[in-house]
Amino acid sequence: MKPIAPKFEWRPRRLFRGLRFDGVDDEVSLGKALQIMDAVTLVWIGKVRGVAEGDATSFWKNLVGQYNYASGGFMLFWQKTKNDNGKIVVYVVDSQGNDLTPAIDSSPPIGSLTIYAFSFDRSSGVLSAYKNNEKLGTWVRTGLIDLGDLSAISFGIQHSWGKADIDVYAVIVYSRALSDSEIKYIYNNPHNPPQDDLVLWLSPGSIDPINGKWWDLSPYGNHGTIYGATVVEEEEEVEVL
Numbered sequence: 001m002k003p004i005a006p007k008f009e010w011r012p013r014r015l016f017r018g019l020r021f022d023g024v025d026d027e028v029s030l031g032k033a034l035q036i037m038d039a040v041t042l043v044w045i046g047k048v049r050g051v052a053e054g055d056a057t058s059f060w061k062n063l064v065g066q067y068n069y070a071s072g073g074f075m076l077f078w079q080k081t082k083n084d085n086g087k088i089v090v091y092v093v094d095s096q097g098n099d100l101t102p103a104i105d106s107s108p109p110i111g112s113l114t115i116y117a118f119s120f121d122r123s124s125g126v127l128s129a130y131k132n133n134e135k136l137g138t139w140v141r142t143g144l145i146d147l148g149d150l151s152a153i154s155f156g157i158q159h160s161w162g163k164a165d166i167d168v169y170a171v172i173v174y175s176r177a178l179s180d181s182e183i184k185y186i187y188n189n190p191h192n193p194p195q196d197d198l199v200l201w202l203s204p205g206s207i208d209p210i211n212g213k214w215w216d217l218s219p220y221g222n223h224g225t226i227y228g229a230t231v232v233e234e235e236e237e238v239e240v241l
Contacts, residue, residue: 018169049165
């Protein structure tokens, strides 16, 4: 008798390889400017893991980005208090202190792999933010924010005080504001993002723990240096949209 194959439901899965940060002294740092002038899109794929006992009552955790007084910059950070899950905030600011700081997610999932993205266009002042495949909202800044040259970018290390565990699987930056459809494409194809105006692509496949590097796959060679973070792998079930 011919054997009958068991029925099963197939669901697409994708494997992410990333870095785990302890929130104390682990960091990835880029030494080169990304040349962000008039517009930016940032995509962060990672996991907010939680906080340790004994942490301060509140902290700002830099998920990715950089800011300095000379040139301004942009950040995606986790603003956390001890008794709740905190909120995810975007911070875009120039050297004159002109800024736009919306809280884009008031209930970030703890322990779940999440894709956050935001785009900002200097000429229109429009900032759009996304979580996975959902557009979270649009915010408008009256008056120009001059993004300037981002002198460096880093992630993993604590921004202010307190400790946090995060995993980072990919960081993708563009020098233009991507459309809603392009953000959706990245959600469905995080290993193959659009190439136009791509200035940083730290891919799950370009982590090199032996040489302590996270190689940039964009044409600009903005390679990251790994300090202390360890390799972690995550398999995610995906709803293709």
